[in-house]
Amino acid sequence: MTAWAAGRGHSIAKGTSRDIRVANRFEVMRVVIAQSPVSRRRIATETGLSIATVGTVVGELLAAGLLLEVGFEDSAGRPRALMAVDHAGGVLLGVDVAETYVRVDLFDAALTFLDGVEEALSPDENRPGQVVGHIVSGVRTVLDRAGVPERRVLGAGITVPGQVDHRGGVSVFAPNWDWHDIPLGRLLAERLGVPAHLDNPLRAAIVAELWFGAGRRREDVVVLNLGTGVGAGLAFRGTLYRGATNSAGEWGHTTLVLDGRPCHCGGRGCVEAYVGAPGIVQHLRELDPDSPMLHVNDQTATIDALTRGIEAGDPIAQKVVAETARYLGAAVANLINLLNPEAIVLSSWVATRLGEPLLAEVQAVVARHALGRPFLATEIVRSTLPGDSVSLGAATLALERFLSDIAGR
């Protein structure tokens, strides 16, 4: 059960006073990250919190070593202290474990990127111990290069594909590796002396947007991770949505074409079968089986070739984008009609590479499929986050965990 157990069953949400204290910390931290150096009064204006509450929260964050007083501003002859994130203080780690690589990124407490390393995972390296080995060596590498001792790490956020029990730190089910109930959190704790938060990459992607991207000024937001697999990170009322068992967001395995293309999940006609990278490659193969853009068994190279083809005005490449958008636009319209969000954000490597041409085609298709009113309420945009938004989000989840745990003090 969640902290929300007492609040169920009506149309106004409810939090405990502890939830509010923690949420206030998040709000204050976000304002300091975005606007530092910043006075307590300015934080109060930006968050809508009282000066007294801001004073308390800033005190907690100073004591926890996250913030510093960096000077004063003059306000009608009265000096006001200015706060900033302590960039020389604690650091955060974001680890994105994917099927073909382990990426470890190091951030300061303001989630400024410091350094990153990516280790390839070969197809036969699918045992938990091997993956943990890559995580540990990646973490050691970035910490060594930065000269940061483990004790300065406030937390590490780690995402693994599939079903994750984020409370217990367990990879419940990772279909591609046939993992069942692997206690990754415990395995990592035995090797690393840093607090670890395990989660699913869709959770990380939406949290990154909430803190730093399209979710900053919005309540109801969907981020679409468009890569080899596809999925949706969901936020409702400005808050990450996990569903009953932390497996919400499997939009890639919703049916768009009943009895359509086979999907690797065992179903047919899933969104992913048409808009995941292998599905896009299949569109190309169906349009031109002899296309020089096709790279056998290398979807990344094929998508890269398509990207260059679009830039060069290649008509086949343009048709592949239009065909992908025909499915992706209908599937985005489904999200708009069902969820009436304020924004849908296209993210991950396929969205980055196919870029504006894909977005433009998708917007045109959505306009035909979505209902008028919710369509007008939804902005469809590309993610503006730099780098790997999953590792950024993972590190942000680790910061949230750290901020939550201050409460226990």
Added chain:
Amino acid sequence: MTAWAAGRGHSIAKGTSRDIRVANRFEVMRVVIAQSPVSRRRIATETGLSIATVGTVVGELLAAGLLLEVGFEDSAGRPRALMAVDHAGGVLLGVDVAETYVRVDLFDAALTFLDGVEEALSPDENRPGQVVGHIVSGVRTVLDRAGVPERRVLGAGITVPGQVDHRGGVSVFAPNWDWHDIPLGRLLAERLGVPAHLDNPLRAAIVAELWFGAGRRREDVVVLNLGTGVGAGLAFRGTLYRGATNSAGEWGHTTLVLDGRPCHCGGRGCVEAYVGAPGIVQHLRELDPDSPMLHVNDQTATIDALTRGIEAGDPIAQKVVAETARYLGAAVANLINLLNPEAIVLSSWVATRLGEPLLAEVQAVVARHALGRPFLATEIVRSTLPGDSVSLGAATLALERFLSDIAGR
């Protein structure tokens, strides 16, 4: 903007202290409704609230005339006052405006059904003044029959199809009547001396489940209104979800069969085209164009005939149910994969009539389409609410409004 404006942008939800006060009132009222007569201590145990908070809230509800002290129980020699809803106090009205009827139900403050009246709407009675006239005459009828003066009405909840601005009391867009920006709330206020809350029927349906049905002990719940049109009422974290412009839940117009059957929304292959009552009638027509179960231009009579056919073991009727479930099950699986809810509740008249046979077929289809883990976390059930759950939910929204407004005192 909502009361949640300050709480956006992170993974822990946040409420204002006023939200919490109002939510506490809802919790206490729900426990008293469900368990009356009940002591303050028992309310505290059931809600998880402190005795002091329960004391404050009970005091507010006593002062507002919603509750009564009805006696005492003996607790180790110390008498404890018992609370109950004042059944002789205020009443609530629930009004379900559909395309073919206006239903007005009267409830006491515990949402116990007292009396109801249904007035038919002929197809040419589609002007706002005509609909308001039916609402007013229905309200007068039930109040007169019960001998209740208008001043005892705590509130009236009214649902109309389409896009509703629930804050302004405006029917923004009702496609079947081509209504645009009709200020129904104001028109009603001119004719009725009771506080009115206007909303969409999907909102009412899920609020009814949250207070009295499958949503009582659950956090993330979807109710499917299966009638002429179909749609989904959504609750996340125990709280009604409206989306950015109160138009969430248009699951009926999500695409299930790309380029499939035409839908009256102008799209193709929408869920509604296959599982709305006219879509079910079309399955029958395609299976047996000469079926005696077909009643031209009367979908209700045709669904009734199908219901009797199922009971009699008619193979065509069974095939129609299986064909309907083939689409409905896939569309339910989409909700499970995307939202990972704890329960999906089948509601409204088609669900009532096709009953267990439809549910059983749907469960079998969902098992094939949904991902394993979220499937196991989701119960698929029929609504257990008696009567018209939309008018019950509308009256409940009116009670919520009344409970919220106590705060201003």
